[in-house]
Amino acid sequence: MKKLFIKFIRLYQRYISPLTPPTCRFEPTCSNYAVEAISEYGAIKGTGMGIIRILKCHPFHPGGFDPVPPKKDKH
DSSP: HHHHHHHHHHHIHHHHHGOOOOOOEEEEEHHHHHHHHHHHHOHHHHHHHHHHHTOOOSSSSOOOOOOOOOOOOOO
């Protein structure tokens, strides 16, 4: 399921994103953040993290560098 979600995002990046002007306020971009989050945390949690990130992408948020947080070890 993880691969399917990432494939969908990659299709968006390749075919839909180039049709719109670049407006992402963050580094990495929201779609790249979602791919990283899904790869690191799985389809469900990673998608949730990506959605939260997209919801923060508006003119009232300063944006900037916001990487996917590293997974915490369970020791």
